[in-house]
Amino acid sequence: MTTQPASEPQDRALAAAEALDAEGQRVTARAVKDRARVQMEAARAAAGRHGTRRCPVGCVLEQG
Secondary structure, three states: OOOOOOOOHHHHHHHHHHHHHHOOOOOOHHHHHHHHOOOHHHHHHHHHHHHHHHOOOOOOOOOO
16 A cells, blocks of 8 residues: 655745635735644745746736
C-alpha cells in the first residue's frame, strides 16, 4: 500500500484560493487559511498570488 505525501501548505493554500474564486466567494487570506488549514503566512501569499494571476499589473478589480 502506498501513501501520498502530504501536500505542501503553499499548494493547499493556492488550491483553496482557486476553489473560493470558483465558488464566487471573496479570496481573502482568512478565507484561504480556514479552507486550507494553513498558517496565515501561507494563506496571505496564496491570496496575493491568486489576485495577481486574476488581475495582472495595470488592471483594476471591482471593490465590493
